[in-house]
Structures are given as C-alpha cells and as structure tokens.
Amino acid sequence: MSHSPATRDRPLSPHLTIYRPAITMTMSIVHRITGGALYFGTLLVAWWLTAAAGPQSYFDFVNGIFGSWFGRLVLFGYTWALMHHMAGGIRHLIWDTGVGLEKHTASKIAWATLAVSVVLxxxxxxxxxxVRGG
Structure with missing residues (x-):
C-alpha cells in the first residue's frame, strides 16, 4: 500500500523538548508568566484600594493579610513580577529597534533583565x- 503525499509521514515540528534551553528562551517564557501573574497581583492592589475606601475595620483586616509573612511574600513576588516584566518589556523594545539581536548580545541583555529585576x-x-521605619 502506498501513501499519498497528503497522508505520508512527516517530521514533527521542533518543540521545547528538542531545544536546549537558552537564557533568551527562558526569559521570554518567564516574561509571559510574569504577565499572567500581574493580573492576579493587580486584583490584590484593587482589593487593597477598595478596602482603603471602605470602613476602617475592613481596611485593617485586608492590611493585616498583606502584612502577614505570607502576604508579604506574595507582595514581594508581585513586585518582582512587575520589575521583571518591565525589564523584559524594555528588552523587547530595544530589540524592536533592531539593536542587540546578535546571539551573544541578546544573551547578555536577557541576563541583564534578570539581574535588573532582582536589584530593583x-x-x-x-x-x-x-520609609515605613521598620
């Protein structure tokens, strides 16, 4: 039985399991993940602002959650996601101008994105x- 051209076995497209992870690929994936995480974090900011506009007791409740060790951990993660996504956006803006697209330079910029996000x-x-005094 012969295969027609339409049903002939074809090679699979390369997938993440084929490629060796590069820093540029990793930072691109993390950029997408932080973008999604910012939706959740922005809901937390909106919750806090809504609580600030409400009764003092409700604001104290929400502030207590954000001030707990877990709340601070979530807010720290949100801050990092915001800084990383911003730095990644600047990286893409630079690339959009046609600068830094060489493999070696692109890798340096990707590492800089990670470093800048942590430092910020x-x-x-x-x-x-x-500012808070503690």
Whole structure:
C-alpha cells in the first residue's frame, strides 16, 4: 500500500523538548508568566484600594493579610513580577529597534533583565521599609 503525499509521514515540528534551553528562551517564557501573574497581583492592589475606601475595620483586616509573612511574600513576588516584566518589556523594545539581536548580545541583555529585576525588587523593598521605619 502506498501513501499519498497528503497522508505520508512527516517530521514533527521542533518543540521545547528538542531545544536546549537558552537564557533568551527562558526569559521570554518567564516574561509571559510574569504577565499572567500581574493580573492576579493587580486584583490584590484593587482589593487593597477598595478596602482603603471602605470602613476602617475592613481596611485593617485586608492590611493585616498583606502584612502577614505570607502576604508579604506574595507582595514581594508581585513586585518582582512587575520589575521583571518591565525589564523584559524594555528588552523587547530595544530589540524592536533592531539593536542587540546578535546571539551573544541578546544573551547578555536577557541576563541583564534578570539581574535588573532582582536589584530593583530589593531596592523597592528596602526603600519601602526605610520609609515605613521598620
């Protein structure tokens, strides 16, 4: 039995399991994940703002959740997601101008995205603690 051209076995398209992860690919995936996480984090910000506009007792309740160790951990993650997504957006903006597309340069920019996001997150939290006084 012969196969017609339409039913002949064809090679599969390359998939994530075929490629060796590169920093540019990883940062692109993380950029998408942080974009999704920002939706959740923005709901938390909206919840806090809504509580601030409501009764003092409800605001104290919400503030208590955000001030707990778990709430602070979530807010720290939200801050990192925001900083990482911003840095990734700037990385893509640079690439959109046609600059930094060479493999070596693109890898350096991707590593810089990670480093900048970590440094900015720590900076935001340190300044926040200094302003709060604790």
């Amino acid at each position: 997150t720590i900076l935001v939290w340190v300044v926040g603690l200094m």
